[in-house]
Amino acid sequence: MATAKPLISVVDDDESMREAVRGLMKSLGYTAEAFASAEEFLSSRQVPRTSCLIADVQMPGMTGLELHRHLVASGKTIPTILITAYPDDSMRARALEDGVVGYLSKPFDESDLLACINSSLPADAP
Amino acid sequence: MLCRTAAALSTGCAGLALLTWILVASDFSHPATGALLYLIVIVLLSITGNIAAGLGLAIIATFCLDYFFTEPRFSFQINATEDVIAVAAFALTAVAIAVLAGRARRSGETRALKDRLQLIIDTIPAMVWSISPNGSSDFLNKRFRDYTGLSLDDIRDWARADALHRPWMNALHPDDRSMDDWSAALAPGEPFEKEARLRQFDGEYRRFLLRFVPLRDEWGRIVEWYAKSTDIEDLRRAEEELRRRDARLRDAQMALAHANRVTTTGQLAASIAHEVSQPIAAALTNANAARRWLGAAPPDLEEVGQALDRIIRDGIRASDVIGRIRALVRKVPPRHDQLDINEVTREVIALTRGELRSSGASLQTKLADGLPLIPGDRIQLQQVMLNLILNALEAMNGSSQTARELLIGTEQDGSGSVLVAVKDSGPGLKPESRDRLFEAFYTTKPNGMGMGLSICRSIIEAHGGRVWVTADQPHGATFRFTLPQQQEAAC
Known part of the structure; x- marks a missing residue:
């Protein structure tokens, strides 16, 4: 019943961080996939299956926010949570304006992340 | 006739x-x-x-x-x-x-x-004396007598009282009188030189270079030794003073290099914060995951173990960063280790990753395999690379060029030295500044001290290498430095 579990995709160029977030998602009962860059995620087959996207803001190449905008522009809207090691109020404002569900700074509180995920997933999720 | x-x-x-x-x-x-x-x-x-x-x-x-x-x-x-x-x-x-x-x-x-x-013999500016093979001195020139305050009678009295020893040695500093040393020097019967302190009439000791030449009879037996001494006290003192000055200069250079490292490390604050906060954030996230796996019914201990392994890795990563920073700002005398330049380079890149991100520059590395180890000081070489990388990022930040590309490469050059290159896509260099870039107090930055590159040059030259810069076409600049496998100059 793999399809019953929502897929959460994690995009972060920092290996420790992306493995940690993927591990946390698994412990919360989600299926999680990790990608080292926005480009790697976009070229994967997981885009249409992804229920929620957790992406780092600062990445070489396409940034997390650019990835979100790209998905919106191509009509594949996925609820997106941005995480950043460089919290910046103006960036946060722009991101929320662009419709991201959450903007969290590292290290983030587990409950904050959970709240963001829950708000982006349908009510029947685990 | x-x-x-x-x-x-x-x-x-x-x-x-x-x-x-x-x-x-x-x-x-x-x-x-x-x-x-x-x-x-x-x-x-x-x-x-x-x-x-x-x-x-x-x-x-x-x-x-x-x-x-x-x-x-x-x-x-x-x-x-x-x-x-x-x-x-x-x-x-x-x-x-x-x-x-x-x-x-x-x-x-x-x-x-x-x-x-x-x-x-009395006037030449040297002390001259002769010694018979049994060690007694039968002739001392006036300079010797004037210097030591001894008379010919004194010498003769010594000779009588101490016939088996070498009475003229009484004028030597007690530490320079070792009979074994002197016997060893005289034994081959060849001319020789020896440095020794001679006591002046007023009790002061001065250093002399003593030269001994044997006179042989027709059967080749040594009839007499002739000795000449040259006062080298002033020369030695000048050498010592020069050494002291060198040491002071080295200390000053070390202090300057250290100040530059502290300043440069300060510029890395954002990177350091990132490099430390990233593994800490990961560790916290992993800890949360582990708690969840423990709280599950039944607890998934395998997942707990994996999360803990990741926490350990994250902890090591954070402490490595702190260790590298501490090494950079610590004031330690230069070391001579056999270094893998690629490893040194990777450590510096890890420290500047945050800087690269925030300046929006992309980094490409071309580190050649199989490079020889080079003798040097890891911290000093990292300081050079750090200066070059930060300069490159700064040059690109001020540039209107849209693509900000940094290339760091290592290779072996024709002479067997290791060559490191840091290439940026900034606006490049004006010819007049290119020639003066490595001078102390020369700067093209509004807030620059003009010490960074000059310190880089002293470090590279102390490693026996060379550092230079070339302007690239259509824009950009490449800084290169070499590090020889064998070092001639002392670091």
Whole structure:
């Protein structure tokens, strides 16, 4: 019943961080996939299956926010949570304006992340 | 010699002829007076000329006495027996006088020569003495005596009291008197040099370079050693002062390099925060996951273990970053390790990753495999790379070029040295600044001190390498430095 579990995709160029977030998602009962860059995620087959996207803001190449905008522009809207090691109020404002569900700074509180995920997933999720 | 004898003889003959002419012309025929006057001429010639000329003149004078003054006159014939005796006595006297006067003159000359040599030996700016093979000194020049305040008698007394030792050694500093050292130096019987301190009359010790040369007899046995000493105290003091200044300069350079490292590390604050906060955030996230797996029914211990492994890895990563930062700002003397330049480079890149991100530059690395290890100081070389990378990022930040690309490469050059290149896509360099970039206090930045690149150059040169910059087309600049495998200059 793999399809019953929502897929959460994690995009972060920092290996420790992306493995940690993927591990946390698994412990919360989600299926999680990790990608080292926005480009790697976009070229994967997981885009249409992804229920929620957790992406780092600062990445070489396409940034997390650019990835979100790209998905919106191509009509594949996925609820997106941005995480950043460089919290910046103006960036946060722009991101929320662009419709991201959450903007969290590292290290983030587990409950904050959970709240963001829950708000982006349908009510029947685990 | 023959020439001088002939010249002296002709002068004597001329004197003799003049005297004879005066006496004959004035009809003065008293033989004893003639003989006496002739003897005077012979004495004069022997004193001023040489013995051979004196002897020659004595013989000629004998014939003259016989011819001009002995009856019958103007003939070599002698009739009276007493005249024969008189002429013979004159000949004997003349010869004896010539020999004695010559000897007197020669001994005078020898004494003069001896005095002159003594004067030279006493005046030359060095202490000179001789040592017999048993170690006693029978000659010390005046400089030696003046310097040490010792008299010849003192030396002789020492020799008597201490015949088996080397009495002149009493003038040496006690630490320079080791009999074993001196015996070892004298044993081969070859000329040798030794540095030693000699005691001055007022008790002060000065350093001297002592040179010893043996004099051998026809059978090759050493008859005597001749020693000469040159005062090198001032030279040694100047060398020591130079060394002290060098050390002070090195200390100052170290302090400057350290200040630059602290400043440069300060510029990395954002990177450091990122590099430390990233693994900490990951560790916290992993801890949350582990707690969830533990709280599950049943607890998934395998997942807990995996999360804990990741926490350990994250912890190590964070502490590595802190360790590298601490190494950069610590003030330690330069080290000489065998370094893998690629590893050194990767560590610096890890520290600047945050800077690269925030400046929006992309980094490409081209690190050649199989590079030789190079001797050097890891921290200093990282400091050089850090300066070059931060300069490159700064150059690109101020540039209107849209693509910000940093390339860091390592390779081996033709001479076997390792070459490191840091290439940026900034606006490049003006030719006039390119030549002066490595000068101290030269800067093209509004807030720059102008020390970074000059410190980089001293570090690379201390590693025996070279650092230079080239302007790239159409824009950008590449800084390169080499590090030889064998180091000539001391770091």
